[in-house]
Amino acid sequence: MAIAPGHYTLGPDDATLTVRTGKGGAASKAGHNLRIEVTSWRATLDVAEDPAQTAMALTADARSLRVREGTGGMQALDDDDMRNIEQTIDDEVLEGSAIEFSSRRVERGPNGTLCVEGDLALAGTRRPVAFDLTAGDDGRLSATARIKQTDWGIKPYSALFGTLKVVDEVDVEIEGTLPG
Amino acid sequence: MVELDHSFQNGKPEDYNWDAILDLDRLIPCVQGGRVVERTSPTEAKAEIKVKMGAMSMTFAGTVEVVERDDASHQAKLKIKSREVGGQGHANADVSFGVSNGGGTIHTAAQITGKAASMGEGVVVSVLDGLIKDFTQRLQSI
Numbered sequence: 001m002a003i004a005p006g007h008y009t010l011g012p013d014d015a016t017l018t019v020r021t022g023k024g025g026a027a028s029k030a031g032h033n034l035r036i037e038v039t040s041w042r043a044t045l046d047v048a049e050d051p052a053q054t055a056m057a058l059t060a061d062a063r064s065l066r067v068r069e070g071t072g073g074m075q076a077l078d079d080d081d082m083r084n085i086e087q088t089i090d091d092e093v094l095e096g097s098a099i100e101f102s103s104r105r106v107e108r109g110p111n112g113t114l115c116v117e118g119d120l121a122l123a124g125t126r127r128p129v130a131f132d133l134t135a136g137d138d139g140r141l142s143a144t145a146r147i148k149q150t151d152w153g154i155k156p157y158s159a160l161f162g163t164l165k166v167v168d169e170v171d172v173e174i175e176g177t178l179p180g
Numbered sequence: 181m182v183e184l185d186h187s188f189q190n191g192k193p194e195d196y197n198w199d200a201i202l203d204l205d206r207l208i209p210c211v212q213g214g215r216v217v218e219r220t221s222p223t224e225a226k227a228e229i230k231v232k233m234g235a236m237s238m239t240f241a242g243t244v245e246v247v248e249r250d251d252a253s254h255q256a257k258l259k260i261k262s263r264e265v266g267g268q269g270h271a272n273a274d275v276s277f278g279v280s281n282g283g284g285t286i287h288t289a290a291q292i293t294g295k296a297a298s299m300g301e302g303v304v305v306s307v308l309d310g311l312i313k314d315f316t317q318r319l320q321s322i
Contacts, residue, residue, distance in 0.1 A: 081235040161310020
């Protein structure tokens, strides 16, 4: 379903912004695949009849990431483990830097999909990124962008003397409902 | 049993390195996450090491003892006996040092049991190798 023209504002009340990370390295058995929710963010979507006039922007608070789930480890993560990960993200990975996305070009794809290209500022570096934004008949929105951390100058987290690593590519997803 | 050989270079005189290796108060903190809990004798200390595994960590607590020393050839063996805090695992090792002018050699024979060992011998070797390589770097400024 094509998204109807209009100005839309989205945030945590309408949609979930999630970061999914994977684990690698010789000791990956000790680590977890993480589902991390960004809890403070705001996006605007201006949909016009002419796709060239359609624009999308998003800002997120880098200190609002909360670990919701860790799977695949030797033992379950408890609340303290999750808080430790969030602290590590704040102190060693994103360091509270601004997260901003703004589109440069939007095209209509099949079935009303919007193919979005733009620039993402992350950890002090601005680089291009592209993703598809789809809307279902029930107004559900979804988009996934794959981000390679090193492209933004982020050194993927590692522990156990480099034998346990977060995989360089992480997935950023938006799932939610377009506000009426 | 895992056996590993490493060397270190720190440019310091042989006598200096010999004294440093035998001084557990200086040596133990050179292991990442390691600390002296209590000196129980001139040749022995209670110690612990906290190994970070991402969000989680494992702590091993036990003793480090100088069990052999040859002042003529500057060879010494340290025996490490430790148990996983809050777990069933053990990490024991005999660490033999040979000290020379400007550096030295380290032979480690380690036996790891419990949760850490359940990751497999390949992983244990990789982690132990990383730990000792990091240790040799820190010996540059001991």
